[in-house]
Amino acid sequence: MSSLIQKSLDTMLSKGHARRLSPVENFFALAQRQKLYKNFTMVVKFKNKINNKGLLYHAVKKIIFQNPLMGCTVVNTDYSDLVTPKPQHDYIKILDKLKFKDLFIDGGNVPKEAAKRMEYINDIVLPYGHGHPFWKLIILDDFTLGYISNHISSDGITAKNFFQDLQHQLTKLSSTNSIPEIDYDNELILDYQTDQHLLPTLPPALDSIISHKPPLWYYPEFLYTMYKISKTCELIQPTINHAHHYKSIKIPPEQLSQIQKMIKSNNVTMTPYLETAWLVSQKQINLLGNTSNVDIITAVDTRHYISSDVDREKYRYGLHACSTHTYWEIMNDFKWSSVRDVHKYMKWGVSTKRALFRLGFITSDKLANKHNLDGFFKDKLKQGKKGNTMFSNVGVVNNSNGEFAFEDVVFAQHMNGTYFKFCFCCATDLLNGGLNIVVSVPKCDIDEDELDLLMKQFEQNVIQGCKE
Structure with a gap:
């Protein structure tokens, strides 16, 4: 690191505008550094046109100045050595400068069809470090905007909060006549030299105030599951950088309302209902072969664990995700008893903090001191197998029925x-869109005809409901 960069970093550290990546943030950062992950995307269609650079410039600027994590980058270092342990993680810091055009990707060639559109957008890789932000926007048409993130300092709830805050800011701005008509592309959203006194400090990473460290009793449980139970599942080799199928299902609000009534009357929630339907559907079309178990990992919002004495508003943005990883005996039929089992186990995994401990185990300081984590996880991936399903439900995106309704x-x-x-x-x-489901899977793992059959069976199960 040059003396000039170090001096700038020292200034930011003293003002609370820079800090080290936390262990959890570094885990997602290494996935980006080693090209093990591409991106997540949220796409929102608005009621009225949002392709207005003046409105977007001022709305996004307001959000960044209220939430400085959205104006950050990584001070990247040399990762050519994948052997020597590197327990000190990279720094995260507020960008020196951020122009409006730096946040946008050209959406001119994106397909219109929903699944093809997500396939195109999800294949975009945001560069790591070198002054690049962790997220970008893509204007897909006059009404539709996409939020793309490399997951380093952002999660699905961040994306949801961004659009809700954007809606609020756009509504406020549209009632004024004070937005000048200028070329916004080269306008600075952020200039640290002049704006630093206006920026709040970066919040501490959530895993620095909420312990992810597993208790001793968790270790044998984790290792037994990893080395014994996992062997009873389908053995699927990792397939990095293969093209993916994308399939989508849309359940309109009226139909969704009926499903929610069924779910409520059986004292469960949407996530276990969908998960059970998904796992059962795979069995019903003979996709699971002769394996006795199937696994699913469920994303959990770490904000759930924030204590009452912590300002939750500081954590509207950032990477605050953990997960439960569950192995289920193969389920042949879609039954309410099975949904209740999944619901009960999911609640137990969250309440006992197993959702935190799993991530704490693989991001521990002990592991970082002993291994080069980039090399360790890259090698483990080559030697190991992948699980069945990663399930992520961002839930209800709050919507207001105004000029910029979703x-x-x-x-x-x-x-x-x-x-x-x-x-x-x-x-x-x-309010308008209903429930949208998108499934992606490497093309080398399943034929498209077979995937279409799975999606059809799953949709039928979800709409018709359980047998008993």
């Missing part, structure tokens, strides 16, 4: 064929 919300991500076969993402807009 017409539709779609969420998807690209796991790059690494840790899981299927990537299952969903988002809900109760």
Whole structure:
């Protein structure tokens, strides 16, 4: 690192505008450094035109100045050595300068069809470090905007909060006549030299105030699951950098309302209902072979664990995700008893903090001091196998029925064929869009005809409901 960069970094550190990546943030950063993950994307269609650079410039600037994590980058270092342990993680810092055009990707060649559109967008890789932000926007048409993130300091809830805040800012700005008509592309959204006194300090990483460290009793459970139970599942080799299938299902608000009534009457929630339907559907079309178990990992919002004495508003943005990883005996039929089992186990995994401990185990200081984590996880991936499904439900995206109401919300991500076969993402807009589900899977893992059959069976199960 040059003396000039070090001096600038020291200044930011003293003002609370820079810090080290936390262990959890570094885990997602190494996935980007080693090209093990591509991106996640949320696409929102608005009721009225949003392709107005003046409105977007001022709205996005307001969001960044209120939430400085959105104006950050990584001070990247040399990672050519994948052997020597590197326990000190890279720094995250506020960008020196950020122009409006730096946040946008040209959306002119993006396909119109929903699944093809997500396939195109999810294949985009945002550069690591070198002054690049962790996220970008893509204007798909006059009404539709996409949020793309490399997951280093952002998660699905961040994307949801961004669009809700953007809607609020656009609504406020549209009532004024004070937005000048200028060329916004080269306008600075952020100039640290002049703006530093206006920026709040970066919040501490959530895993620095919420312990992810597993208790001793967790270790034998984790290792037994990893080395014994996992062997009873389908053995799928990681397939990095292969093209993916994308399939989408849309359940309109009226139909979704009926499903929600069924779910409520059985005292469960949407996520276990969808997960059970998904796993059962795979069995029903003979996709699981003769294996006795199937696994699914469920993203959990770490904000759930924030104590009452911590300002939750500081964590509207950032990477605050953990997960439960569950192995289920093969389920032959879609039954409410099975959904209740999944619901109960999911709640137990969250309440006992197992969702935190799993991530804490693989991001521990002990592991970082002993191994070069970039090399360690890259090698483990080559030697190991991937699981069945990564499930991520960002839930209901709050919507207001005004000038910039959301017409539709779609969420998807690209796991790059690494840790899981299927990537299952969903988002809900109760007002207009309903429930949107996007499934991605490497083309080498399943034929498209077979995937179409799976999606048809799954949709039928979800709409018709359980047998008992």
